[in-house]
Amino acid sequence: MSTEVRVPTLGESVTEATVATWFKQPGDAVAVDEMLCELETDKVTVEVPSPAAGTLSEIVAPEGTTVGVDALLASIAGEGAAAAPAPKAASAPAAAPADSGGESVDVMVPTLGESVTEATVSTWFKQVGDSVAQDEMLCELETDKVSVEVPSPAAGVLTEILAPEGTTVDASAKLAVLGGAGASAAAPAAAPAAAPAASGGKDVENAPSANKLMAEKGIDPASVTGSGRDGRVMKGDVLAAMTAPAAPAATSAAPRAPVPADDAAREERVKMTRLRQTIAKRLKDSQNTAAMLTTYNEVDMSESMALRKEYKDLFEKKHGVRLGFMSFFTKACCHALKEVPEVNAEIDGTDIVYKNFVHMGIAAGTPTGLVVPVIRDADQMSFAEIEKAIAEKGKRARDGKLSMAEMQGGTFTISNGGVYGSLMSSPILNPPQSGILGMHKIQDRPMVVNGEIVIRPMMYLALSYDHRIVDGKGAVTFLVRVKEALEDPRRLLMDL
The missing domain is CATH 3.30.559.10 (Chloramphenicol acetyltransferase-like domain)
Structure with a gap:
């Protein structure tokens, strides 16, 4: 049985996108919600998660292809589902001992919204060792615009917090691990090793459309700041660099004037929120x-x-x-x-x-x-x-x-x-x-x-x-x- 991977909703008035980067190749095992590819529209970059666990059997739209909303991008074969969750398998035995009767569940960053690529963990409502019910609020994230509450995906015990308060996480990051009712507190010891596996160690490559535009306009890639995954330069970044006015050095913030010690002792310094x-x-x-x-x-x-x-x-x-x-x-x-x-x-x-x-x-x-x-x-x-x-x-x-x-x-x-x-x-x-x-x-x-x-x-x-x-x-x-x-x-x- 195969599962189709299609172009998600791209946003208001956006009807097409360009396939910028594939993070997986045919034959690779994928887990549910693991990022498969990145699409680039006129305005934003959209990551496409896997709708099911299995093996990526076919890529229908290679990098550089322009696709419309709901177009077929790839297919996932269900026969390889057993091998798909390999990144999690390493921690599974520890997360769920034979007598616990439960498996570990990853708590991931939920969908943050169009064009939002990262968030800051503002508050944890639960601590390691606490029992949680399904859909009970675990923590709150703060993005550029809104606060996002993260509910528990399952009932169990919070065995590890991977992103403490104040941590900046990307849209596909793992926040914590839940264990079964009898899970060992030491269970997630192998979880950190699983996190890097998602990145696959792939070299960062600019989006094909971005490279083409920079070549046409004679723009030095080093002068463009990338907003895509792992700092990848997207077409929108190049357009922004072309239209952005050159900021003179004099516009940088002036250093703060020295403050007397007795005044400094009565000051309170608080980091600005992302909002x-x-x-x-x-x-x-x-x-x-x-x-x-x-x-x-x-x-x-x-x-x-x-x-x-x-x-x-x-x-x-x-x-x-x-x-x-x-x-x-x-x-x-x-x-x-x-x-x-x-x-x-x-x-x-x-x-x-x-x-x-x-x-x-x-x-x-x-x-x-x-x-x-x-x-x-x-x-x-x-x-x-x-x-x-x-x-x-x-x-x-x-x-x-x-x-x-x-x-x-x-x-x-x-x-x-x-x-x-x-x-x-x-x-x-x-x-x-x-x-x-x-x-x-x-x-x-x-x-x-x-x-x-x-x-x-x-x-x-x-x-x-x-x-x-x-x-x-x-x-x-x-x-x-x-x-x-x-x-x-x-x-x-x-x-x-």
């Missing part, structure tokens, strides 16, 4: 890449507040969710983006990609840092659907349960600093998007209306935009349309 490092890098990259500019306006929130006050109870009773201001702003932005489509576009090389849909990113502060969950097709949603989506995404963000897919593909972002009391700020673009709207605190201020001074609830709005693609006229027009919709929310119902 915080990623936030810092992305925001700085945004400033370095985009020609970012911010335009401001203010909006009288009287009519929107009156409408919300009049219908909020009926709204919550019918839809089971509270009516907030985010749905008003989301709707207003969707209308404005239709009139000024360049704010909803992005730059790809020398092309402008206009999005005929709105995937709205809603920036949310969490205990671990800023994340931006995406509400897909927000322009097709009702007020109730938007409010439900925001509430659900917000809760998942605070609980650290957002998946990578839920934070990808946004076309425009709204950031509400007003919930923290911010009166005015300039939001930073969320690349590759070309626009982000900053909301602020609603504050009563004296305003002149029809020649009279009246007190009105006012909010400052800020639109940061990429001046490479959005002109000043378009940015100002966008913000004025948002202002008009909020000051007369009936326009939203009339699609004006």
